[in-house]
Amino acid sequence: MDIGEFREFGKAAVDYIADYFETIRDRQVMPDVKPGYLEDLIPKDAPNNGESWQEVLQDLDRIIMPGITHWHSPNFHAFYPSANSFPGIVGEMLSAGFGCIGLSWIASPAYTELEVVTMNWLGKMIGLPEEFLNCSDGPGGGIIQGSASEVTFIALLAAKERKVAELKAQNTTLTESEIKGKLIAYSSDQSNSSVEKAGLLGSMPMRLLPADENGILRGTVLAKAIEEDKRKGLIPCYVVANLGTTPTCAFDSLEEFGPICQKEGIWLHVDAAYAGTAFVCPEYRYLCRGVEYADSFNFNPHKWMLVNFDCSAMWVKNAKYLVEAFNVERIYLEDAHKGMAPEYRHWQIALGRRFRALKLWFVMRIYGVEGIQKHVRHHISLAKHFSELVGKDNRFEVCSLSMGLVCFRLKGMTHSQKHC
């Protein structure tokens, strides 16, 4: 495909997307295909000879669209929202067009540098303490990861690194392997499946402690569990606080968790995957009080902040523990700029990096802080409106309303049926 053909194909694809959004309201949200539907529509093998882009584009309607669940339809209400916006789509396209791999600063300086700047912008927009920013001359900073799952796992590894270093410095009689075998992590039973998965991935038992009737894990429950485990000879290492749980968007209290974690030398990670976007609006920042106690903080602009998946924002107060957990240097990765810019490859699982900062930058500039605030407030007002409508219906009762999430149920359900 030559450049001229790309101009045509690319513009036809832009129109395809635009037409899709013009008609999305009228599309049936859920596809009615059966598993295996696509195999019958497509050859068993790749074509031997190349086909025209026109044929491929036409097949989107015939093969792909029947199997698309329309997440951006105004009638889609499943799961959490997946953010998207036109500026984000164009940012993604340009990132694919440049096609560099940002595996080090020198591999494409703009990749690292725009990420440093946009993560500072974003951290300031949600009111994070300066220690979390790249601009504080301290060891903190922000990075874009692919998903909250990755972030929760990575923060767990950093927590492990710090705890092992701390105990070694105290001249423990335990070997490193014995220390690791005793480490334990905590979160709420309301936390996302990815939190439990982080424990599995990182070989650290993750105790999911019972939340109260409002879906909040209380500090007293956490403190008690930690005491129990210490008596058993275990070493509490990592706590994941939820700001916006998956089932009801409940908020743990960082002011309760913080002093406990500080006293015990436990790494406090904040999972605000969905709700974190709300902190762009000052009126919701009270839900984030105590964030100064946190060691790492995460929210997903790809959930509620108009940036298309994937864009998971992570900040740490001290990146040293990430770097030490991940650093595997090779002669082919060295360059002359060591220490002058963050080498994000040591902050993440993969070596390569896409230019995800570009779409984040586009979204922040084209909407502006006010545009994003307006978007958040609009979602929350829609949830309130829906909740009022449900409240007027005799058949249903609202069991919780938080941010854009309304949980309701049929009246008169027995307790065991009460899954909100």
Place this chain on the structure above:
Amino acid sequence: MDIGEFREFGKAAVDYIADYFETIRDRQVMPDVKPGYLEDLIPKDAPNNGESWQEVLQDLDRIIMPGITHWHSPNFHAFYPSANSFPGIVGEMLSAGFGCIGLSWIASPAYTELEVVTMNWLGKMIGLPEEFLNCSDGPGGGIIQGSASEVTFIALLAAKERKVAELKAQNTTLTESEIKGKLIAYSSDQSNSSVEKAGLLGSMPMRLLPADENGILRGTVLAKAIEEDKRKGLIPCYVVANLGTTPTCAFDSLEEFGPICQKEGIWLHVDAAYAGTAFVCPEYRYLCRGVEYADSFNFNPHKWMLVNFDCSAMWVKNAKYLVEAFNVERIYLEDAHKGMAPEYRHWQIALGRRFRALKLWFVMRIYGVEGIQKHVRHHISLAKHFSELVGKDNRFEVCSLSMGLVCFRLKGMTHSQKHC
């Protein structure tokens, strides 16, 4: 931004990419900016009010381009290639446009189904045994991951899961934690940094065994290390074979490793990140002989097969061990189609998934198998041509030539300086 503005912005961005490729040959490959260059060009905070897309697009030239390393310039020779192509770019754009999250089959059936089909196409194109395909009615299958780093780590976790299950079934007197503490993994000292990192991430010591003078880890060396470790009471669990090492693109022999791993019940993983694309050409498949012994196989279409980053292809003979390592179910993730299609979220770290199959499909269809073969053969012929030119120059000597990689050095260097 409304749909009309998106049509304009999107098409302007297509032209921007097209213009970039029209001028890329004349651009200076390496930027001459210094660390921190971008901070001086950009405000300290996000704008309060939204800006126009025209302003943002103009800033690409002023702010971003000076810090781009031109990976797709014909004069770029660093690292490994990062694949890109116009069909891949358009596929990425459409994937961003649809903006679904493929966290389960029902979350967007086309996402799972196109991945099943394209991974079968791709597996057949490189000559993988049928056991690795989704179409074999067996427990095998292919999945697209983000990077070889992730894949090597994920395969390690599956290996651990299988070994623990196997020993438990043999009524070992060891506890699960004791088993895990004794597991050990092996690879070549020529393997990529990500292999060592996988050991760190997965809490399994990774022994990097010395390769021979041709960069190949011999089966005899592997067998000896395994015997040593067994005598020490360790439990050999995981071997990563390199088909195309990072320093010289050397090929370990799966025919040597395979019987050793089979005898010892060791999970054999194949890292063919770069060179795997060459197996699209039948004349290079001899380098893959013995692949029937492997438990998992990985190569990156995003390195050499014209698909833009990220697209890392992974196949396993038995996905059960991945699913068991990763499965954390929740009520909000259940649906009525369980078991009828692969639930890829149990095969990977993250919960969410992009529609990466779309760009892979576009590339395979628009180039066809012959087009991809032609691309591979052209790269290899260029390397041969370059190697001949170096050979004619009295100052240099070629130390290895394999696939698209030529390693050469100044003549007369001392041994310690001989880093190819």
